[in-house]
Amino acid sequence: QKEVEQNSGPLSVPEGAIASLNCTYSDRVSQSFFWYRQYSGKSPELIMSIYSNGDKEDGRFTAQLNKASQYVSLLIRDSQPSDSATYLCAVNPLSSASKIIFGSGTRLSIRP
């Protein structure tokens, strides 16, 4: 089992709709969770971090964390074509506090 799992996509969402990206992780005692956006040919860009159960909102982005289910998600409201990118879920496991472990990413495409 991979430490961080994501559906590779592509996930196609119409412009203006809500895009929902999901991620599961295997280390139950993980403490920190991140979503990075990566445009083609560019480096990952941190867009959200979340550390406690529940929702965290920042503009059009909402991160949701459920530690009991070992599940973290990212919602993007009012999706724009500029949101088309690969979204990487990342976890900082307590067992390896110096690492951030990344999933393989979900490719999101916003169609006009």
Added chain:
Amino acid sequence: GAGVSQSPRYKVAKRGQDVALRCDPISGHVSLFWYQQALGQGPEFLTYFQNEAQLDKSGLPSDRFFAERPEGSVSTLKIQRTQQEDSAVYLCASSLATGAREAFFGQGTRLTVV
């Protein structure tokens, strides 16, 4: 500088050649990470520095890979006797805090071994 700076942006090496990749982290950032990213994959952890101390090198794929950060700022990732499977984008990230809190990435070095 304002962000993490990596050089060179692109490197083509002949198989068997040694390469050195440089990372200049955000000023004052304690933590520095090196990652390797293959096409279509997420970044894979290579090594972690806290200031000048290399606290985790568990991700380095072989003893051909070596990293250093002698003064706790600039870091160099060296790959000896490059192989074709070393072709990837090498990403450096830095973080203000110790451990792995929010980390900010440089633009990466794309290494192609021919």
